[in-house]
Amino acid sequence: MRMHNPPHPGEVLKELCLEPLDLTVTDAAEALGVSRKTLSSILNGRSGVSPEMAIRLGKAFDTSAESWLNQQMQYDLWIAEKNLQGLEIERLNAA
Amino acid sequence: MRMHNPPHPGEVLKELCLEPLDLTVTDAAEALGVSRKTLSSILNGRSGVSPEMAIRLGKAFDTSAESWLNQQMQYDLWIAEKNLQGLEIERLNAA
DNA sequence: GTAACCTGTAACGGATCAGGTTACAACTAA
DNA sequence: TTAGTTGTAACCTGATCCGTTACAGGTTAC
Numbered sequence: 001m002r003m004h005n006p007p008h009p010g011e012v013l014k015e016l017c018l019e020p021l022d023l024t025v026t027d028a029a030e031a032l033g034v035s036r037k038t039l040s041s042i043l044n045g046r047s048g049v050s051p052e053m054a055i056r057l058g059k060a061f062d063t064s065a066e067s068w069l070n071q072q073m074q075y076d077l078w079i080a081e082k083n084l085q086g087l088e089i090e091r092l093n094a095a
Numbered sequence: 096m097r098m099h100n101p102p103h104p105g106e107v108l109k110e111l112c113l114e115p116l117d118l119t120v121t122d123a124a125e126a127l128g129v130s131r132k133t134l135s136s137i138l139n140g141r142s143g144v145s146p147e148m149a150i151r152l153g154k155a156f157d158t159s160a161e162s163w164l165n166q167q168m169q170y171d172l173w174i175a176e177k178n179l180q181g182l183e184i185e186r187l188n189a190a
Numbered sequence: 191g192t193a194a195c196c197t198g199t200a201a202c203g204g205a206t207c208a209g210g211t212t213a214c215a216a217c218t219a220a
Numbered sequence: 221t222t223a224g225t226t227g228t229a230a231c232c233t234g235a236t237c238c239g240t241t242a243c244a245g246g247t248t249a250c
Contacts, residue, residue, distance in 0.1 A: 017188075025196075031187055032184065033184060034238075035239055036196095036197085038238055038239080040197070041198095041238095047237065048236080051174070052178065059186075060184050060185070061186075069172060070165075077160055084147055084150050091155065091157060092155045093155075119224085130209070133208075133209055143207080145209090
């Protein structure tokens with residue numbers, strides 16, 4: 001409800017990390033210790049940021065792994081909410 | 096680094112949601128719209144809380160889906176950090 | 191033009207995971 | 221004994237992460 005179309009973490013990664021440093025996908029992937037395809041897939045929004053990838057990003061860019069996973073979470077949640085649109089679930093918590 | 100052994104969300108779910116309401120696994124699973132096995136698997140720490148499950152939990156127990164996913168994230172991150180123990184990644188952020 | 195990169199991506203395969211159904215053994219309570 | 225609850229094994233489907241290899245298209249330098 002809160003977030004309208006949260007950005008895919010890959011966009012943020014590209015705009016805030018790779019582009020400012022003029023890093024090529026190839027070089028960044030090598031530095032992160034993953035294949036070029038894996039990083040490219042994230043940058044183009046075809047894969048999510050896994051916990052392990054979040055740790056790699058945190059170490060490489062001196063950020064917190066949590067911040068990357070939080071972005072991924074917001075994105076996944078937004079997708080899931082669209083998928084479960086109209087789902088009715090009875091309230092279980094007693095007053 | 097911060098969290099020592101964060102609890103699996105299933106533990107929290109059992110202790111804070113099911114037990115206080117005397118809810119059986121069978122009844123809760125039915126109310127959530129998932130199979131008994133799926134819920135049991137989460138409660139016993141054999142499955143994680145997916146984004147869709149987080150939404151179901153949020154609706155059923157009047158909590159935020161984010162809170163469930165955050166717990167799952169902390170747990171996943173803790174596991175991933177153990178798996179990547181000793182991983183060295185060169186710092187890429189220019190000063 | 192040619193060579194050297196960088197890039198996205200298709201096409202494999204492997205591993206893991208969420209989720210379902212069915213079925214069974216164990217336990218508890220009426 | 222009978223009924224309800226529970227964990228879980230077995231099996232299936234679909235999705236996702238990651239890897240390698242290979243290709244086509246782009247850019248840049250010579």
